[in-house]
Amino acid sequence: MDPVLLSRIQFGLTISFHYIFPPLSIGLGVILVLMEALYLKTRNPLFQQMTRFWVRIFGLTFALGVASGVVMEFQFGTNWAAYSRFVGDVFGSALAAEGIFAFFLESGFLAILLFGWDKVSPRVHMLSTCMVALGAHFSAIWIIVADSWMQTPAGYHVVQSVLRSRAEVVDFWAVVFNPSTMVRLTHTVLGAWQAAAFLVLSVSAFYLLKRRHVEFARTSMKIGLIVAVVASLLSLVTGDFSGRVVARYQPAKLAAMEGHFPASAPAGMYLFGWVSEAEQRVTGIGVPGMLSFLVHGDTTKPVTGLTAFPPQDRPPVNPVFQAFHVMVGVGTILIGLSLLGAFLWWRGSLFEARWLLWIYVFAVLLPQVGNQLGWFTAEVGRQPWIVYGLMRTAAGVSPSVTAGHAVASLVLFTLIYLLLFVLFIYLLDQKIRHGPLADDLEVAYHRR
């Protein structure tokens, strides 16, 4: 088999698995800050109980995030050595900054969050919670700076260095604030908030349906719902901005997202559809002129299509189209579910609407699907480039890694991640079953 394809599959597998956890940490960070601030303000033990419960869930997602993330930090070197040599001067800085500013902060203060309840004052504990949340967001900032530079490279020049020609930094701030950093950062962080908000909604709804920890579940649900409403609505706005940045800087990706082939013609948007790349046609239902409207504010203005690019410069169309459309669909459903919950809360019947609670129990999966497919759209849409317009993916792979090596590591990771995933679900389930009063239960069996 082809080492390039194997390395791509491995990267995709490891990043997808890893990306289950950081969004939960980022979003739970915000929710924990809210809960603990309410505790400090009201001194109501209920809020402390909530904080303690969600800290434990946070600890679990963080541990899995670290375990799966160590691999990510080194995988550019192991499988993408040629890429690393070419962009290390630019790209490496962002990764190093992530380590220094984000990981230390998050992991250090998490120790206080988890194990420091009786060792520090409530204020110091609150400060630690803020630092952990901040660390999680710093991590998002630097990794998105790095990834956005691959999408819309800026602030660099390609020069002959000692051993080979490579990209070097000219303007650091132009690298950091490259054209897509801000829109992608806000969109990603909001996606993360939704992931955590819907986890809180799901667990709370489960307790309400089972009539357990009712007071705890109602209050948690309200906090989750507020975050869900804010994040899902803002996602719509940032998604729109993001689309315009893609239109301007990565027209081939935008064309693939909507399956738009004519080199220059007004373009519509599909609700759903199927792209035939051979016939250069989309079968589906959509709104004509909508894409032109979103990009230019005018339904008749032309949008650059795929045939404007030579075939070797086009991303795979149907996968990008499908990923994008399912993501948009999921986003829309999340807005609907959040607003519906908020409406029923206002009407005072939220906690009796068992059908909605049942939907919430399972809706925890939706933001995960949306986040994964969002990344998928962004990264597959960037193909065939590893750095857009600058370096092809096939040129970035490690020359010294054989197909045999890549198969071995791929099998190893698949097995380990399967095990890890099963254990994660098992432990999450255990923690949820024990509930917020689990303290007593844990003492009982630990002391056995």
Next chain:
Amino acid sequence: MTMGLDLHVIWFGLVGILLTGYAILDGFDLGVGALHLLTRKDEHRRLMINAIGPVWDGNEVWLVTAGGALFAAFPEVYATIFSGFYLAFMLLFCMLIFRAVAIEFRSKLPGRRWRQVWDASFSLASIGCSLLLGVAFGNVIWGVPLDAQREFAGSFLGLLNPYALLVGVTTVALFMMHGAIYVALKTEGELHEIARGWINNTIIFFTVCYGLTTMATLLYVPHMSQHMRDYPVFFAVPVLTMLAVANIPREIHFSRDFLAFLSSGATMVGLMALVAIGIFPNLVLSRPNPELSLTIYNAASSPKTLTIMLIIAGIGVPIVLAYTSSIYYIFRGKVKLDTMSY
């Protein structure tokens, strides 16, 4: 070769400091893992895991950050080492994952079998990680085949040469000694006495390994002592390292566990300094063609990037050190099991 304090030399030092920080911090929790199966009592095993409980995550971050710094400052080295030692690093990552999972899951269920399986995973993974890290270091000291493009041109089995394996075993011994001192520092009563016994044995184990490694290095890796012959002042480093090792049993004898721990940390600083003095200015020595080596000059990022990274490190590292030491201070004292324990 210039010895001036230019950006390249500073970054050579900074990456060295990050790796030393990693060795000292993750070294003790890997060591605790390596010793884990030596006590059969469940309570002891729980105490040992909880002694590293609040900090092992953060300790691993040092490795991640050292990797990031290597990528940013010396991308050629990052690319050559990690793609060249591919299978070795993949094994290391899998063991690191396994180890994290074992810590997290071991105490979740009371079943004997369940705990035995995770105990074994935790301990074997800790030994495996220490060994592989040592083997990687051994190969960097020994030299590896590189081609004209600076790609690794050797094989996985070639990495498992006797010298590298010796350095690997020495690393395991070093971490076990360091971990034993940490256990003594963090526990009281019966386990404390057991840990004192481990310290005695691991010091002997380490001293024997260290002696063998030193002899092998002097005999078979003469380039490592070249700088010491050229600048005899560097001879102070091995002397101080030996004194640091010798001081450990002394501090333990007087029950000053914390000073013993510092002494063991100082030993690691000394050993890393020895490696740094030996390989400078090479980062990856090419054997048999030394002219193809990756040095701090040909493997580095541009001066501009090195300067930017220096500013980032200058802002970030003092803050990290400040709160990391505060956190260690908050968790000082003997470990006790409570409701939040593993």
